[in-house]
Amino acid sequence: MWSPSPRQPGGRKNRICLWAMFLVMIIFGLLFLILGLTVFKVKRPMMTVHSVALQDLDFSLDIARVRLVFNVTLDVDISIKNPNMVGFKYTNSTAFLRYRGNDVGQVPINAGKIGARHTRSFNLTLSLMADRLLANSTFYSDVISGTVPFQNYIRVAGKVRILFFGIHVVSYTTCNLDIHPAYRNLSHPKCHYKTKL
Numbered sequence: 001m002w003s004p005s006p007r008q009p010g011g012r013k014n015r016i017c018l019w020a021m022f023l024v025m026i027i028f029g030l031l032f033l034i035l036g037l038t039v040f041k042v043k044r045p046m047m048t049v050h051s052v053a054l055q056d057l058d059f060s061l062d063i064a065r066v067r068l069v070f071n072v073t074l075d076v077d078i079s080i081k082n083p084n085m086v087g088f089k090y091t092n093s094t095a096f097l098r099y100r101g102n103d104v105g106q107v108p109i110n111a112g113k114i115g116a117r118h119t120r121s122f123n124l125t126l127s128l129m130a131d132r133l134l135a136n137s138t139f140y141s142d143v144i145s146g147t148v149p150f151q152n153y154i155r156v157a158g159k160v161r162i163l164f165f166g167i168h169v170v171s172y173t174t175c176n177l178d179i180h181p182a183y184r185n186l187s188h189p190k191c192h193y194k195t196k197l
Contacts, residue, residue, distance in 0.1 A: 032163070040162045043083040044195035045114070047171045050077040052152060052189045055125065059181040068143070072097075072105075072128040072179060074186075076152060079121045080171065082114040082160075088169065089113045090158030097126045098151040099139070104132045109156065126152065148179045152189065170196045 056073040076095065082088040090111060097105030105128045114120045133139055142148045152175040159166040175189040 036162065040085055042160050042162065042167045042169070042197060044197060045088050045156075045158075045160075045169055045171050046081045046083070046195070047154065047156060047173045047193060048079050048081070049152075049154075049173055049175055049189065049191045050079065052076050052175060052177055052186070054179070054184070054186045057179070057181070057184050059184070068134065068140070069130070070128070070133060070139075070143070070181070071130050072150075074105075074126045074152070076124040076126060076154075077121065078124065078154065078173070079119050080114060080156060081119040083117060084160050085116050086160060086162055087113050087115050088158055088160050090156050093154070093156045095124050095126060095152065095154040097128060098153055099133055099136065100149070102132065102136065104129050104150075109154075124154075143181055146180055146182055148181060150177050150179060151175065152177065167197060172196075 053075045054072070055075045056071070058069060058071040060069045061067075062069050074097065080088075080090075090113070092111045093109040095107050095109060096103050105126045107124050107126050109122060109124070112120070139148070152173075154173045155170065157168070157170045159168055161167075172194040173191060175191040177189040178187040180186065
């Protein structure tokens, strides 16, 4: 004779528990999605050049060696603002001084971290490597014209970590400036900023 199998005592409770866990996981998933798209949305760190000043300019003619002496030292004040709700960790970077596309000076920017919604300032001293500059034949015609064009290029790369995800961010700054050796001054730099996520 056939008899129905006895019902498992916890079957219904197990299903309710599974559905409750599934519902909680969906709620947490939606909560993380909403927070990720609003509060924790990755914003671009902003690099700003506050000033570029001529700290030292040595421009002279060495008659004994029949050569031109041209040494430049620039003070560059920049800041990087992190608008994110989490820290921005950046790697070792470099600021370059360029003359007509060639690197003629550089200064390292050591790796570090900028806290959430903080701004970090940097005072960089860029010195010209005169041997690289004097080897360029256009330099002499620029000196005779009275204006030597330079470019200050800074690239800072790092990561913004939100929950389990690291988002790579790169910030670039390029400032074009002209040095006038006869007057021992420089023109007001024109800077362009770019950030990639």
